[in-house]
Amino acid sequence: MVGSVKVLSFDLEGTLVNHVFSDLVWNEGIPKLYAEKMGISFEEAKNFVLTEYAKVGDGKIEWYDIKYWFNRFGLKNYKKLFENYSDKVFYYPEVEEVLDSLKKDYMLVLATNSGREFLEFLTEKVRKYFDKTFSATSDFKCLKKDSFFYQKICDILNVKPELMAHVGDRLEDDVISPRRIGVKAFYLDRSGKTSNSFTVKNLKEFEFKIKSLD
Ligand SMILES: [Mg+2]
Numbered sequence: 001m002v003g004s005v006k007v008l009s010f011d012l013e014g015t016l017v018n019h020v021f022s023d024l025v026w027n028e029g030i031p032k033l034y035a036e037k038m039g040i041s042f043e044e045a046k047n048f049v050l051t052e053y054a055k056v057g058d059g060k061i062e063w064y065d066i067k068y069w070f071n072r073f074g075l076k077n078y079k080k081l082f083e084n085y086s087d088k089v090f091y092y093p094e095v096e097e098v099l100d101s102l103k104k105d106y107m108l109v110l111a112t113n114s115g116r117e118f119l120e121f122l123t124e125k126v127r128k129y130f131d132k133t134f135s136a137t138s139d140f141k142c143l144k145k146d147s148f149f150y151q152k153i154c155d156i157l158n159v160k161p162e163l164m165a166h167v168g169d170r171l172e173d174d175v176i177s178p179r180r181i182g183v184k185a186f187y188l189d190r191s192g193k194t195s196n197s198f199t200v201k202n203l204k205e206f207e208f209k210i211k212s213l214d
Pocket of ligand 1: 012168
């Protein structure tokens with residue numbers, strides 16, 4: 001291992017994969033199944049389902065839990081739904097190359113709010129690069145905006161927060177929360193609009209910043 005940082009942590013959606021798969025599952029697949037089950041139109045079903053999501057809200061653990069929603073709507077077999085959209089999992093272009101390169105010098109982990117079912121499905125092709133994966137909502141019943149999540153990861157890995165770096169596309173979840181306990185966190189803004197010392201526009205740039213910490 002080289003340098004001052006030993007563990008690199010990556011967010012999942014918006015960082016390794018785009019949101020296409022998730023958006024289709026939540027906003028098309030589930031409403032379609034619900035429409036079929038209830039014998040109502042897709043539009044009606046979508047309206048209902050989205051209203052139900054909003055009632056719970058993304059501040060609650062259940063919001064991220066596909067099993068909870070299948071149960072609540074009386075649906076069956078989320079795995080089949082995932083399979084229907086399996087050609088809609090899109091990694092950002094630099095992902096494999098960067099992970100492959102960083103893997104040689106660092107321990108790589110994945111840290112997401114997504115439920116474990118999404119985590120497993122979305123990481124199939126890059127799973128080999130990661131020593132460990134963590135779902136805040138499934139594994140610890142918390143959210144990333146709570147620094148407890150990052151503390152828990154450091155405890156499990158037995159690494160000081162200062163020796164870990166994290167990258168992700170949400171300021172509160174991926175930058176403010178980990179920085180609160182001393183993790184070297186970087187903000188991924190793929191639009192390239194933000195410019196400061198802790199912002200990167202892709203993972204190539206993250207790799208460069210990490211290597212320049214040494
Ligand atoms: Mg994200």
